[in-house]
Amino acid sequence: MHEEERPLVGWSRVADAPEMLETIQRNRRTSIIWTWVFSLLFPVGFLIAGLFSDEMPLNEALMVGFGLGLFILAINLWRFANTKRRAWDGVVVKKMEKRHYKRHDDGSSHAYMEYIVLVETEQGKTKRIVERKRGRDMYDYLVVGDRVRYHPALETYEKYDKSKDEVIYCNVCRGRNPISKDRCDRCNNLLFK
Ligand SMILES: [Zn+2]
Known part of the structure; x- marks a missing residue:
């Protein structure tokens, strides 16, 4: 696929490509x-x-x-x-951070953060993307108002408008790539753009 066939605004056609x-x-x-x-x-x-x-x-x-x-x-x-479920589309409506405490058997406890992105689907349902500090990729990548699509077969998300981004996440291995790339540095699969 050539660069000119892969605009940065719009859902990628890579999801339906025979290779994918x-x-x-x-x-x-x-x-x-x-x-x-x-x-x-x-x-x-x-x-x-x-x-x-x-x-x-x-x-x-x-x-x-x-x-x-x-x-x-x-x-x-x-x-x-x-x-095997169908893909869904939605809009990011809220981002929030939540502090949790985990108690250990010896009475001590430690705190950890959860990073949550709330997405409202076109069907009016609210989906949650929940991440921890290490690996809060989607939390940093998505902003309120972004249109996103969930690809159930790969269990990953795609952003509709990638035109302002410097990075893109591989939908197969979740690796982070420069937006200029067409294939993932890590797994060599086509990037969703
Ligand atoms: Zn990859």
């Missing part, structure tokens, strides 16, 4: 394989522990192993179901 659809399919296959590996790892691991360790009775080991395996399977099936 192939990347999405490939990533999906990889995560399905990993889901099965981890879902089986726990029952098998605890079975072995139950058979060969004196400290853990077999029935207890099997219960914990299958429980954890099913838990991982359920979380990932739920994620897969979400990635």
Whole structure:
């Protein structure tokens, strides 16, 4: 794709490009394989522990192993179901910072910040992008009034008007790139512009 075909204002056509659809399919296959590996790892691991360790009775080991395996399977099936949803468009309506306290068992506690971007979708729903201090990319990237699109298959966001930006985030690996680039420095996939 040439520069002149990729204006900085408007939704990118990269999302529907054959190359991107192939990347999405490939990533999906990889995560399905990993889901099965981890879902089986726990029952098998605890079975072995139950058979060969004196400290853990077999029935207890099997219960914990299958429980954890099913838990991982359920979380990932739920994620897969979400990635097949339709993309949504919305407008950033608010940004806020929230302080949280996490208590430890020894009575001490530590504070951490959450950075939240509220987006109102065209259907009138409010979506939240919640980030922590390290990795608050979308919080710094988006401003109130920005139009954004969520790409469920990649679980990432795209800004409608990129014309004032100096950076663009890769929608595949989330890496930050100069806006002048057409492909991601980190994963070499097409950038959404
Ligand atoms: Zn990338």
